[in-house]
Amino acid sequence: MSKTKIKTQTKWNIKGIENWGWKKHPLGATIPEAGNAADYKTGGWRSNRPIWDEEKCTNCLICWINCPDSSIRVKDEKWDSFDYDHCKGCGICANVCPTKAITMVEEGGEK
């Protein structure tokens, strides 16, 4: 193993990546930036959307613990919002909520 310092990109600009030519992609399809999966918006897969009722919520944050996609945002230790760019609508949050503050509604239906 070489001790030589390896030089790589720090911030990977993926603007227009869908149309990049073969020369522009990193060797072997590597992703030269940690944590950029957040840039990949997968919320479009969702067919049911969770909605939140402020009146019923006790900020126990059990939903935040259980969300498999880190799609529940918390601010100052309080429930803040859903990250609809990444929420797949699995309904786990609604299922675990002890006060029924989260319910699932069909996408495209009533807000």
Place this chain on the structure above:
Amino acid sequence: MATTANKATTKQTTVAMTGNAGCALAMKQINPDVVGAYPITPQTTIVEEFANYVANGVVDTEYINVESEHSAMSACIGASAAGARVMTTTSSQGLALMWEELSIASAMRLPIVMHNVNRSLSGPINIHCDHSDSMGARDMGWVQMFGETAQEAYDNTIIAMRVAEHEKVMLPVMIMHDGFITSHAIDRFDVLDDEVVKKFVGEYVPKRALLDTDNPMTFGPFAMPPYYYEQRKAMRVALENAKDVVLKVSKEYGKLSGRTYGLFEEYRLDDAHIAVIVLGSTAGTAKYVVDKLRDKGMKVGLLKPRLFRPFPSAEMADALSHLKAVAVMDRSDSIGAPGGPVYMEVKAALYNTTKRPHVQGYVYGLGGRDTGPDQIETVFGDLQKVARGEEAPREAVTLLGVKE
């Protein structure tokens, strides 16, 4: 293009060793960071000898004992992605078990070097030589180089490391020699000093590595339809680049050793009217037959492919253009196809050229069946008839030496 002997610029030692021992010695001299390997006949003595080097502390290699070849290649992929210089070896069913990892290694652009000591594929189960194992892996994005002798097996190992790690290639390299014939027979050949090899292969400095924690990156991500195709194009270009890189590295190696290899070897081909194309150890027997027939005044020659992937189509078409008839001898059958793999490549290489010889295909020596000079003389006899303008005496592809 031909193999040439020039004056070596460095001291060498003449040894008496098996081809496999020569490969293990080359591995010792390269001193890779990681070897993940599983023993299988006829490759076993390479890993045995290399394990000795590890146990005796003469190499710094992390030797990973794995439970299968599937795991061997997986370990190699992980280690190579981590930034290590990685080598392994296998044969036959072992290569078959590595199948899904082979194309992952090439697609991830990992410069792993692997010996595949040629052995027939089951079934029926058989441990002896043919090329069906490595020919089955010909579309996996690996560079493939065949050697005839223990000397070539040794030399190719060292050259392969530089080819794999070349920035224009960055692909795994598979090097072949014939099971038992080359792997287990003791041969006389010349080896370089450890220090010379160490300098020749140099230090591997990966441009991307999982162990570089200051620059975290993801290897082997999912690629949806907008991205997959471009990666495959990049692999095709890199594999094509390997042709020039093999020549360049072989030339540099030739300066050291006095042995310069081309993409293929031409033996008494210049003024020949008919020729045989055969790779691996049978090329040695064919050279004997060429000499014998030349003594009788026949204008015969030989072309021995060295690089099979990338296939040097244009160069080979050029080298064959002056011939009247050519026989391609394949030590593997592509069942259901018009002929063996080398036959099909040669024919395809010639099709769009204006000046081209008649091509006759032969399959020989499956499962280690001996191929003696008499069989090769039969082939030249057939070619002579074709060259005289007679109708080809056999079918498009003949299974030579099979009992009817």
